[in-house]
Amino acid sequence: MLSKRIIPCLDCDLGVPEGRVVKGVEFENLKEAGKPAKLAEKYYKEGADEIVFLDITASKQKRETMSHIVKNTSENVFVPLSVGGGINSIESARKIFNSGADKISINTAALKNPNLVEKISKRFGSQATIVAIDAKRRVIDSEEPEDRITIETPEGKAWYESSIYGGSKFTGKDAIKWAKEAEERGAGEILLTSMDMDGQTEGYDIPLTKKISEELSIPVIASGGCGNPKHIYEVFKETEASAALAASIFHYDEYSIKEVKEYLDDRDIPVRL
Amino acid sequence: MTISILDYDMGNIKSIENALTFLNSKLEIVKKPKNLNGEKIIIPGVGAFGQAMKSLEPFREKIKGEVKKGTPILGICLGLQAFFEKSEETSSTDGLGLLKGEVVKIDTDQNLPHIGWNTLKIENSECPLFKGVQNGYVYFVHSYHAPPRENILTATSDYGTDITASVWKDNIYGTQFHPEKSGEVGLKILKNFLEL
Numbered sequence: 123m124l125s126k127r128i129i130p131c132l133d134c135d136l137g138v139p140e141g142r143v144v145k146g147v148e149f150e151n152l153k154e155a156g157k158p159a160k161l162a163e164k165y166y167k168e169g170a171d172e173i174v175f176l177d178i179t180a181s182k183q184k185r186e187t188m189s190h191i192v193k194n195t196s197e198n199v200f201v202p203l204s205v206g207g208g209i210n211s212i213e214s215a216r217k218i219f220n221s222g223a224d225k226i227s228i229n230t231a232a233l234k235n236p237n238l239v240e241k242i243s244k245r246f247g248s249q250a251t252i253v254a255i256d257a258k259r260r261v262i263d264s265e266e267p268e269d270r271i272t273i274e275t276p277e278g279k280a281w282y283e284s285s286i287y288g289g290s291k292f293t294g295k296d297a298i299k300w301a302k303e304a305e306e307r308g309a310g311e312i313l314l315t316s317m318d319m320d321g322q323t324e325g326y327d328i329p330l331t332k333k334i335s336e337e338l339s340i341p342v343i344a345s346g347g348c349g350n351p352k353h354i355y356e357v358f359k360e361t362e363a364s365a366a367l368a369a370s371i372f373h374y375d376e377y378s379i380k381e382v383k384e385y386l387d388d389r390d391i392p393v394r395l
Numbered sequence: 396m397t398i399s400i401l402d403y404d405m406g407n408i409k410s411i412e413n414a415l416t417f418l419n420s421k422l423e424i425v426k427k428p429k430n431l432n433g434e435k436i437i438i439p440g441v442g443a444f445g446q447a448m449k450s451l452e453p454f455r456e457k458i459k460g461e462v463k464k465g466t467p468i469l470g471i472c473l474g475l476q477a478f479f480e481k482s483e484e485t486s487s488t489d490g491l492g493l494l495k496g497e498v499v500k501i502d503t504d505q506n507l508p509h510i511g512w513n514t515l516k517i518e519n520s521e522c523p524l525f526k527g528v529q530n531g532y533v534y535f536v537h538s539y540h541a542p543p544r545e546n547i548l549t550a551t552s553d554y555g556t557d558i559t560a561s562v563w564k565d566n567i568y569g570t571q572f573h574p575e576k577s578g579e580v581g582l583k584i585l586k587n588f589l590e591l
Contacts, residue, residue: 123553124505125512125532166578171512196413202534202576222409224576247406247441249510249536311510339506364511394512394532394578 125392126358127171127365128379129343130372134158134177134191134207136184141191143373144178159194165372166199168379171394173199174227174313174367177207178288185214189221196222206254206313210235215242219250227252227313230286233293233300236307243308252343253304254313256289257282257297257330271298275329282330289317301334301342309340313367316346323349323370326357335362343367351377351385358391398422398589399433403450405473406441414575414582420589428457435588436466439575440473441536444498445485447473455491462493467566467591472537475562475569479541493567496544501537503555508538513552515560515572515580522549522563524570524587531580533560533572540571 134141141158156164162173173195177188185208196203205218206227215226226246232239232253243251261280262272270281282297301312314334316327326344335342341364344357348368357363371377383393398415402408402424415422415437425431431454438458440447451458462468470478479490482498490498501507512532517525533552540558550560552572562569568588574581 123514124509125514127511169578196409197417200410200414200417200576200582201578219407220409222413224407224410249441249508250407310508340508341506341510 123392124364125171125394126363126386127343128169128354128382128393129172129174129365129367130165130170130379131174131176131345131367131369132158132161133369134175134179134188136177136179136187136191139187141187158191159198161373162195162203163198165379166201169383169394170201170379172202172204172365174204174206177205179207185217189217192218192221192223204252206252210238212241212245215246219246225250225252225311227254229254229256232304233284233286233295236303239304239307239309243310248308248310251309252311252313253301253309254315255297255301255304256285256315256317257327258285258289258292258317259327259330270296271333273298273329273333285317297330298334298337301338305338305340311341311343311364312338313343313345319347320345322347325349325353326366328357328360331357331363332361335364341365351382354382355386355389355391358386396421396435396589397433399425399431399436401431401436401438401454401474402426403440403447403454405447405450406439408439410573411437411439411471411575414585415589418582418586418589428454431457431461434466435591436461436468438468438470438474438477440471440477442473443484444473444476444482444490444539445488447477448485448488448490451477451491458491459493462567465566467568467588469588470567470569471575472571472573475571476539476541478562478567478569479543482539484539494541494543494545494547494562494564494569496541498539498541501540501554501556501558505555508536509554509558510536513554513572515550515552517550519549519563522561523591524561524563524568524584525549526587528580528583528587533574533577533580535572537571541569
């Protein structure tokens with residue numbers, strides 16, 4: 123039986139040599155979060171099923187730093203390694219793969235140029251192509267908009283809008299439709315982040331994750347909002363998500379990956395222990 | 396001892412290279428048939444069967460010769476599938492025909508591709524690759540698998556149906572999963588191959 127995957131996400135600021143992991147960590151605690159390669163190795167040893175690096179600086183000059191980090195990490199980490207942030211061409215993807223990544227994730231570049239999903243998946247395989255979607259809930263107050271897929275949410279009926287540039291710009295594109303389109307274009311997995319829940323530590327966006335994971339046949343990685351192991355349990359219990367991504371609960375040492383997995387195992391969620 | 400890793404442009408070989416380096420193995424990336432001279436050979440591969448066989452064609456005779464000589468050879472994922480006679484994924488292309496059987500699409504009610512960690516069910520613990528390995532989780536990425544037409548199955552995995560996880564015949568070894576991405580269990584399996 124396929125296990126549910128637990129994936130720590132390392133948001134990397136590449137402004138310093140070797141980078142640093144920043145998300146979910148107060149500024150004064152930056153040192154504790156550590157270097158991406160070291161932290162990835164620690165999570166691997168604790169039982170992470172996969173590691174995700176996200177380059178939040180994503181500027182061309184910093185690309186070398188990311189390649190360097192990926193190279194150092196992949197020499198010591200023997201679970202799949204995914205890298206996202208700023209990848210916008212076959213060439214930039216190749217550079218990351220050649221450094222030792224197993225998968226790349228694309229967001230902004232894919233929304234701006236959906237053909238890139240086909241190109242990258244044809245060249246490197248669907249299994250190596252993740253489309254990341256940052257979705258923002260748009261509650262409908264009056265008339266139902268045309269051409270939108272709506273679902274029931276705790277705030278009422280809503281559709282979801284995809285955003286780009288790390289959530290700073292909205293595209294008008296329906297996130298649920300975009301997820302389906304990405305699958306048709308050859309994406310091997312969807313990394314689905316709820317912008318509403320992200321950083322709130324109140325749990326994943328269950329209605330959104332449920333909808334997309336049921337509509338698609340490729341794996342969906344739930345992301346955004348995880349504050350404790352119960353949230354991960356809920357997303358696996360109530361949706362068809364194949365994997366759960368979390369950052370701060372692991373970085374803060376609130377829970378180890380092993381603890382989370384034991385919690386899930388006790389509740390009959392299949393995990394690799 | 397040098398391990399030849401065949402690079403025939405079917406997917407990323409960096410991961411297998413990293414795993415072998417971690418295990419202190421001396422390795423050589425081989426792109427030409429005449430250089431396929433390691434004491435052991437690994438054929439990785441991710442992608443479509445037809446394209447893989449096309450890229451493997453120049454190596455066909457050399458690989459067969461090495462197998463005849465008794466060189467231990469390990470096929471991973473598509474590399475394992477290439478050992479068989481043919482695949483319904485691309486029926487016009489012949490496999491290497493080193494093992495009897497046809498690669499078929501996984502007949503399951505679950506989603507394809509089969510991506511993620513699944514349990515290894517060891518069917519033949521005599522297989523040297525599984526020395527000291529318990530039934531653990533290993534990492535799979537595939538839609539097709541190879542049910543052998545001879546008694547060479549050494550492990551299966553349950554994905555709504557039993558799928559071929561690994562095979563062994565004389566000096567030919569194959570894993571459908573990726574040992575290089577399967578954590579400690581995978582490293583142990585690779586180490587066992589290196590120590591043959």
